Amino acid sequence: MLKPFVRLATQGWLSVVVTTQLLGCASGTTPLADVLSALATNRWDSGEASILAAQTNPLYRHLRIEVQGRAPALLVLGYVDPHPQGDIEVWYSAKREVIKTQNGRIVGTSGLEVDWRAVRFPEAPPLWTALQAEGRLYQRLRDEMPGHRYAIADHIELKPWLGSPPITLPASLASAQARNDYHWFSETTLDSSAQPLPPSWFAWGLHRGQPTVVYSEQCLSATFCLKLQRWPVQESTS
Structure with missing residues (x-):
């Protein structure tokens, strides 16, 4: 069974904070945090293209998300949930919009304009x-x-x-x-x-x-x- 979206793992949340700091961002109001959260909030500031073009930290895994008519965003892999039908990868932003994927398929989201809760x-x-x-x-x-x-x-x-x-x-x-x-x-x-x-x-x-x-x-x-x-x-x- 999928974990509820509100139960983000502590380890995963720390990883996204560390990632943000390693990329030169000190708080949730930085340009990177805006890009990470913009998938749900639709607030796109200037500079998102240069952020996506920058070298991401190789210690972490990222997912590039694009919605028609909007600039792309990056999500960070927080943790992996073992599952009999295939591991579930939990990707989320600095403001905790979540996309879960299993064998490449979306199997859960939270914080988007349309959500598949499970x-x-x-x-x-x-x-x-x-x-x-x-x-x-x-x-x-x-x-x-x-x-x-x-x-x-x-x-x-x-x-x-x-x-x-x-x-x-x-x-x-x-x-x-x-x-x-x-x-x-x-x-x-x-x-x-x-x-x-x-x-x-x-x-x-x-x-x-x-x-x-x-x-x-x-x-x-x-x-x-x-x-x-x-x-x-x-x-x-x-």
Whole structure:
């Protein structure tokens, strides 16, 4: 079971404070803290591009988040929750906006304009590396805010995609790298007890020497979609 968002681990919270200090930020009103919290608050100050371009501390892991029409933000990995269906990575900002990912998929958020408070899979989705060309079906249950909508059931088709996907990539992901170095997958909602979501896209590659989902595009509602990228970009599959 996912831990409640209010129970941020002490170790994880200390790590984000230390990270902020190592990057030259002394308080929650610094430019970096504004960038980290802006995903939920929509307060974008000047200088965010130069902050994202700066070398992040290699002791910590970062997730670059982009929402259409807004500047990108960086979140910091606070801690990892072991789970039978795959470890859950907990990413959060200096003001505690939270995104939880499991095998690259968003499985929980807090502090965003649309939140998935919890996600459950009656059966674990197929492993990326074990997926055949014909794809697989799986079910997802999610609790959504606002609106207090619980156990929304999505029936999803997961399939591999050859070549570049039909999406607009961010400037942070070179088209040649996306085409030649990553293995792509699509997830399409075939049926849902709520409004169906746009397709999700996942790029599988290497980061820090480990195979993982390095980039994805996932929608929490029909109009609120996120681009997630492990940061900084370091390696390819070649």
